[in-house]
Amino acid sequence: MKVCVVNLLRLGDLLQSLPLIEELSKRERVTFFIPKLNVLSFLKEIVDCEIVELDIDGLLECSKTLNFDRFSYLLGKDRASTFDYAINLNSFELSFYISSFFGKKVLGVTYDDRKIIKDKQFSLLFNSADNRKKAPINISQLYLSYLENIENIPVAKNSRSIKNIVINVNTGSSIRNFPNSFYINLIENLKRDYNLFLVGTDIDKGNEIYSPFTEFENIENLTGKQSLKELYQLLVSSDLLISPDTATIHMAARTEIKILGLYNISAYYFQTAPFSDAIIYIPNRGCYPCNEDFQPCGNRECMWDYSGFKVAEIVRKFDTIPGSERLIRQRRFSDGSLVFEGGNSEEKSLNNLLVSKFLRDKSGSDQW
Known part of the structure; x- marks a missing residue:
């Protein structure tokens, strides 16, 4: 299966995506689409997948002027709908359009205006208009839960003493x-x-x-x-x-x-x-x-x-x-979820609810 991940934000956001990229790359052919931030050579050293830089300024101009031919050219017409899944990690319009261009099926944050998707199937994790406090889970954790439902076994971390x-x-x-x-x-x-x-x-x-x-x-x-x-x-x-x-x-x-x-x-x-x-x-x-x-x-x-x-x-x-x-x-946990000990119990239960619901709906409708 071919999967692409679209993340058009800053360096910290790109780095936060890497555990997701790493897990996906173990079993899928992954392409990571990023903005031009002069970090391409560094990312290629630490993650094993195809990484493609996009001309964000050019794409923004095309979207404003409705120049769809130029938009397709900048993204690469040969890449249109070539990925089984496009995983969109951003909640703004351009990222949504780019993900729709690449993927036969799009997972992740979706933009309010869905005219662009037409007959494409979507998984709506949270709407960009929602209060972000109501989305208390890192998106990448849900993707791992969706793509691989395995037992909750804590990931062992280095136990060496601190020096x-x-x-x-x-x-x-x-x-x-x-x-x-x-x-x-x-x-x-x-x-x-x-x-x-x-x-x-x-x-x-x-x-x-x-x-x-x-x-x-x-x-x-x-x-x-x-x-x-x-x-x-x-x-x-x-x-x-x-x-x-x-x-x-x-x-x-x-x-x-x-x-x-x-x-x-x-x-x-x-x-x-x-x-x-x-x-x-x-x-x-x-x-x-x-x-x-x-x-x-x-x-x-x-x-x-x-x-x-x-x-x-x-x-x-x-x-x-x-x-x-x-x-x-x-x-x-190895299913991609996080468990928080301490803090607000309501937030913890909502975290677990979202993970379990996503797993439960995995074989059913992708819209919830």
Whole structure:
């Protein structure tokens, strides 16, 4: 069976797709369609499938001017309806049209206007107009459940003790960036027991965080100094990643490194948690994630709920600490689902409901 995956978003979203790509590639012929982000060579090194870059600007212009001949030309007329399944990971119109062009059958997020699909069959996981809080499961998990219904056996992760810790100090979203004081306090509480590597793209932020610790040989500031390949190799050789919701955390999910995710503001762990075993640390506030429109309040008070000392304690008890209101232990199962220990029980039951319903409907209608 030929399957294509369409993901036209940023680097972090592409990396979050990789566990799905990897699982599908074990049994299907997979093509991964992505935007031009100068990451093609890196992705080809870590995932075994055909990867094709698309001219998103050109395709957007064609869709606006209704130039369907040019649209087909940019996508490749010889690829029209050549895939048994097109898996669409985005909720915007262009991605929907592209998936419809490639696939005889499309799975995933669908766009409201269905005129384009005509007689194509669709599986509607959630509508793009829905409140995202009502879609508490990473889409890729449902695809794995749909394509392979196997027993729920936890995926074994690396059990080696923690010695080398990678700390990601910034994200591409400024509102999700933790204050420097948090990282300084975290490093202060870890510096005598672990080797620490600071990573991220914000060189100035990294230098400011690192400045109190320049005399420590076990602390290295790598912010702004690594290629994607070098960062990936560092994650492979390290024991724990501490990171907010950003590309690095999804790259880590492709390895056996342990993950401690710091989720805040509009980073909703049910949607963007790494597709891996992990511990997710969330703020103890009723407003998390940000209000229904995902508009931050402006003062980001929840960012100050995070304690470097508390995170350091979690690190020391990583393998034994239980789930709680602010600490979610996330388990990935081999059917593609995630189970969250701790957190909101209603969200957990909805997670399990969606997975079981998708499996139950597998042999029936694809529309639900």
